[in-house]
Amino acid sequence: MSLTGLFLISFLVIHATINAMIFYNDGGETFSHWGHFMGTNPIIRTLEIGLVLGFLIHIADGLWLTKNNNDARPVKYAVTNAKANSTWYSRSMGLLGTLILIFLVIHTSHFWIPNRSNQFATGEELNLYQMMLDIFQNIWVVIIYVLGCFSLAWHLLHGFQSAFKTLGLYHFKYNGAIQVVGVVFSIVVPLLFALMPVSIYLGWVY
């Protein structure tokens, strides 16, 4: 979980950076330039296979872990006061992950899957910027995307720090740094993502 999680975190950095190019508000010129690079560069396309694998392993591992941990307590407690000892989001990683997975299915069927299938069939990329402008006119889509970002934020708030602990990296020398970077990352990246559909819906980006 930790290795794939950190790998997916590194993907989020790239994804958020390139998508944030829409905030140049230059009719998608900068965004499309980099989108084209990411969609056609042979090195990136090869790494993309690793990314898909990273997602699949993280999901499969997470589902297995949740099932395994559930089996470790066959008879549940009648009363639990878990809020006395841990945060709700640290105990809800399976649930948050599932919400993100549902979002991921919706999100990839909006952009990634149509674009790649079109590239495969015709060799031509789709105009992703125009697709964004069209798709984010629907308020329900915008709401689903914002909720997806909320799930991601809570998931990261625990996951970022947790990944280091699993790798044995928990020491007073750098705990503070991991904590601060983790919290900032978990707020800034999902917020940036959430601003994209909201800005397009409200006409700030066109």
Next chain:
Amino acid sequence: MSAGNMRLTLKVWRQSNTDTQGGFENYNLDGVSPDMSFLEMFDILNEQLIEENKEPVAFDHDCREGICGMCSMFINGQPHGPLKGVTTCQLHMRSFQDGDTITVEPWRAAGFPVIKDLVVNRDGFDRIISAGGFVSVNTGNAQDANSLPIAKENADDAFAAAACIGCGACVAACKNASAMLFVSAKISQLALLPQGQAERSIRAEKMVAQMDAEGFGNCTNTHACSAECPKEISFENIARMNREYLGAKVSSKAV
């Protein structure tokens, strides 16, 4: 022990043996003193049950001074009850209010099957220790105390880890019924001292393998274990165990 005036309703898990299904029974108890320990309150309950010709509640206890690790009880949703850093025997009735309903359950984990009522089988912990939680020292004369210098910080950390009494509250508190705080405390205690170096990597591998074989869950770093631990064993031990285990996996001779 002075007679008190607290009235309580107890909702206690009753189960006749490992193979039968259990359920909750409600008991009313009068005259509880706030100065009684939680176990003394259970003694009063059992006396009342015996007088009524009913089966007393089975529960684990031994030293009743917080150091043996025998008592358990999941009280109102927390192992060893609401008070921080104490075992059930050191929890007093002043932590509760007159008229309270208190729910008492056994530790619940696949690795801790219920023997009877609130008593669970914690042999799994013993088997984990047998798998590698020891140092093989050939007997002979005791060495001079100063012939093995140990850094103060290491001695302190090893001592803090050695404070684990193996009660199983960490497993009971963990949403995954993971035993990693217990196992990591035992691994840390030996990994930090020179005597533990000889079997260091094989110990980490064997103890973790036994922990998995016992059916305990996996750590998801919620920190519930160390928050509920009566000996306040540090969560840092789990990270140390992960380091020991990963290090052993890439370097030990065992395949």
